[in-house]
Amino acid sequence: MTGRIGRPLHAHGPDGPWDRVRDELAGAGSVLVYGTMPAWLPREDAGNGLRLLLGRDWYRYEKFTQPRMRERFVASRLLLRHAAAATLRTAPHLVDLSYQPGGRPYVRGCDQIDVSLSHTEDMMVVGITRRGRIGVDVERADRRLAHTGSESQACTPYEKERLDAGGDAARNDTMVRLWTLKEAYSKALGQGLRFRFTEFGFALRESGARLVRPDGTPANGSAWTFGTFGVGDRYVVSAAVYDTGFGEPADVAVDTMLDQGLFDALLAAPGPGSGDPAGLFGDPDGVDPVAGAQLADDGREVVADRSLGQVEASGDLGRVRTAGGEP
Numbered sequence: 001m002t003g004r005i006g007r008p009l010h011a012h013g014p015d016g017p018w019d020r021v022r023d024e025l026a027g028a029g030s031v032l033v034y035g036t037m038p039a040w041l042p043r044e045d046a047g048n049g050l051r052l053l054l055g056r057d058w059y060r061y062e063k064f065t066q067p068r069m070r071e072r073f074v075a076s077r078l079l080l081r082h083a084a085a086a087t088l089r090t091a092p093h094l095v096d097l098s099y100q101p102g103g104r105p106y107v108r109g110c111d112q113i114d115v116s117l118s119h120t121e122d123m124m125v126v127g128i129t130r131r132g133r134i135g136v137d138v139e140r141a142d143r144r145l146a147h148t149g150s151e152s153q154a155c156t157p158y159e160k161e162r163l164d165a166g167g168d169a170a171r172n173d174t175m176v177r178l179w180t181l182k183e184a185y186s187k188a189l190g191q192g193l194r195f196r197f198t199e200f201g202f203a204l205r206e207s208g209a210r211l212v213r214p215d216g217t218p219a220n221g222s223a224w225t226f227g228t229f230g231v232g233d234r235y236v237v238s239a240a241v242y243d244t245g246f247g248e249p250a251d252v253a254v255d256t257m258l259d260q261g262l263f264d265a266l267l268a269a270p271g272p273g274s275g276d277p278a279g280l281f282g283d284p285d286g287v288d289p290v291a292g293a294q295l296a297d298d299g300r301e302v303v304a305d306r307s308l309g310q311v312e313a314s315g316d317l318g319r320v321r322t323a324g325g326e327p
Contacts, residue, residue, distance in 0.1 A: 003029035005227030132244035135187030158216030
């Protein structure tokens with residue numbers, strides 16, 4: 001049975017409130033957490049403490065030259081690490097984030113949860129589930145999508161009919177909702193924007209949605225749960241959760257899910273002279289081979305590691321080009 005998706009919880013900073021996050025995850029199986037970038041920026045004197053918190057992400061953080069990109073990166077990773085640590089009942093600096101080739105984050109050694117991250121402007125959202133897979137997306141509620149050509153590139157015939165039937169007053173709001181749902185669903189699938197948005201659609205409900213085929217007939221999406229919410233007065237957040245059907249772990253805390261010795265090795269619990277988990281994974285420089293994904297200053301472009309030879313531009317309605325090449 002699929003769970004529900006509750007309204008996003010506001011994490012005002014590193015102090016949480018994390019009890020509410022843990023309670024929501026325990027009760028619903030998934031939780032959404034949001035925060036604003038200014039509230040999550042580290043203090044200027046953070047120094048070695050920030051390096052410890054970021055772990056292998058420190059090496060990515062150092063490479064950013066544009067201040068805005070640097071701030072967005074560090075704030076979003078701190079939110080993700082603290083949210084994951086709260087659900088796993090461990091310390092944020094012990095959460096070892098890594099990235100799949102498309103830039104999707106995951107927590108090494110902790111398959112009992114799946115995580116997703118999205119941000120735009122100063123708004124950041126993290127999704128965590130213990131049921132299977134999760135994807136989240138956030139956009140400005142007033143982002144102009146209607147009558148921009150987005151309908152033809154991102155909507156199915158069924159969705160276009162529903163947009164026309166709803167009239168101009170609601171058209172842009174509906175488009176923003178559809179767009180965020182499609183991004184969240186694609187992220188949960190691990191496809192990003194490589195999955196054409198015209199190949200699947202949504203029948204919208206009051207706060208959720210149902211997956212449908214391009215002609216509007218029901219798709220085989222009974223294992224999926226979708227939710228859309230307004231946050232911070234100016235933003236829309238959508239989430240997609242896939243229930244794998246393998247049951248629910250009674251406890252996702254790392255110290256009860258794993259043997260203590262394995263736990264220490266996977267998360268590199270600090271011992272004398274330790275603190276950098278990267279060396280335990282044959283990665284002496286602390287640089288994950290696919291952790292070169294970067295976010296453009298507009299917050300909408302993900303650039304895969306150059307060794308992978310591709311650049312994925314999420315603000316470009318899914319066009320993919322080779323690194324240094326043309327779309």
